[in-house]
Amino acid sequence: MTMTTRTNPLAPCLLAASLVGCYQGVDGVGASGASETDPAADASGDDAGDGPNDDGGQDDDGGSSDTCDGVCTGASPMQLLRRNQVIGIVRQAFGADADEVPFNLVPADTSSGLFASNHLPADATRVEAYHTFAERAAAELVQSIGCADEACVEEETRRVLPILFKRAPLEDEISVYLGMMSAPAEWDGESWTIDDGFSQVLSLALQSPQFLYRIEVGEETDDPNLRRLTGHEMAVRLSLLLWNESPSPELRALAEEGRLDDEEGVAQVVRSMLDDPRADVMALDFFEAYLGTSHFGDHVRYLEGSAVAEDYPGLPAVTSDMVAETEAFITHVMRNGASMRELFAADYSFGSEALAAYYDVPTAELHDNGMYRLELSDAGRAGVLSQGAVVGAHTTVEVYRAAHRGTFVARNVMCIELPPPPADIVIPEIPVGVPPREAFEQMTDSATCAGCHDIINPLGFMFENLDAGGRYAEVYPQFETPIDASGVLPTGEEVDGVAELGAALAENEQTQRCFARRWFEYALERTPTDRDEVYLEAAYAQLQASDLDMRALIVSVLSSEAGRMRVLPSG
Secondary structure, three states: OOOOOOOOOOHHHHHOOOOHHHHOOOOOOOOOOOOOOOHHHHOHHHHOOOOEOOOOOEOOOOOOOOOOOOOOOOOOOOEEOOHHHHHHHHHHHHHHHHOOOOHHHOOOOOEEOOEEOOOOOOOHHHHHHHHHHHHHHHHHHHHHHOOOOHHHHHHHHHHHHHHHHOOOOOHHHHHHHHHHHOOOOOOOOOOOOHHHHHHHHHHHHHOOHHHHEEOOOOEEOOOOOEEEOOHHHHHHHHHHHHHOOOOOHHHHHHHHOOOOOOHHHHHHHHHHHHHOHHHHHHHHHHHHHHHOOOOOOOOHHHOOOOOOHHHOOOHHHHHHHHHHHHHHHHHHHHHOOOEHHHHHHOOEEEEOHHHHHHHOOOEEEEOOOOOEEEEOOOOOOOOHHHOHHHHHHOOOOHHHHHHHHHHHHHHHHOOOOOOOOOOOOOOOOOOOOOOHHHHHHHHOOOHHHHHHHHHHHHHHHOOOOEOOOOOEOOEEOOOOEEOOOEEEOOOOOEEEOHHHHHHHHHHOHHHHHHHHHHHHHHHHOOOOOHHHHHHHHHHHHHHHHOOOEHHHHHHHHHHOHHHHEEEOOOO
């Protein structure tokens, strides 16, 4: 096939996607079919959002207020799709024909706090990356689909555009895309083929704002700064978040019936969507960020044959099993009651026989997920925090292990803001001849360190029985001295060991409130402001009322006014 490229017609639109022209079809006609008559309604000053503030969140609500009339919710900036959503929709649209698409070329997400949140307009580098992905993906798809004539191209275009656009395309839009079948005016190469034309059609679609953005305009309310999402916009928001897909025909039908126009309707639909196995990808995505495991396995200790790996016999061979354990455990918990208590305190896990041997724990029956149930009741482990992937992701050097683990629990799990170390801090020498806990206590025993480490150390020491490779021990092997894994939560509870830690955290109000906040941040892709406190309080109350059912928490967030409204960022 001869491949050619036109000048990217969408670069200006992607760079300033909050402009009205980029909300409309490629021909400048609004999605409703009528010309836009109120360009001020969604001008760039209202939709692009401000840049991230110092804490990684967004300061885009024009300040906060202790009281407000009507709906009290922070601003909702326009969003580029997350990387997983781009991939999910392309797979949904093209099925097996997408197997050779180079998804590695899709740009990485930006973030707000712990979670992905592509709320800023695409810069020139990102535009070029999307352009490269679109051209390469189109070339692969054309070869796999194998259209022999323009009738086939039109059929495929009409089939995939509603999925890619997340709405029904206008006939004028379809005409624009099919018009790309002709050779560009500057074409002077070999004979123009069906494949060349089809590649242009798909390349344009895969880099269009209609595909790459989650476009939410909303309906006017009595408040000029507040828009209520339409049923269709809610369907898009829910489908992207929960399934990484464009809305299905069934979900579109529910939107048309008005089932997504109020709190109860949205809640009912969200519950149904969470029951679908397609929601597994959402749960795994959330917990990868919440647990901080995205870089697990990067350390040299996981590399077979490395000098460091020699200190952890058998670890490289079970690294992938540890990842599979955490994924299987989270999926099981979310499908079977979704209890936060189970997440943190379960006396079982799932894994291979090799992982069971590495952990030195017994196996029970082979589960329907293809893994053995691992029995942990007598193993000093409990819940997700004791799993090898989680412990290992927060351990670099053994003697510092309490620092990384304690910081992880404080920040991610309890929402405690810790300032960065002073710029002029001098890290003490590692004490020689003393066990890791004692060594670290000596290293952080100063007025400079105490402010943070009075919180970090007690939390980190509760993991002390687990080394960097996730192995459990009662004594430090190189010192033959008993391990002290006792500590105190910042809220005052005394805890001894990681199993007790999980149980204590599950029942801890600060952890539960933090958990509600984390789901809000993830689901709405922004940092909550003071105006959102009413929704955070409602989500926490729902978690309590449902006996710590995580799905009830998700339903509460998405069906709330914050989940169904968008507030225009102030200019």
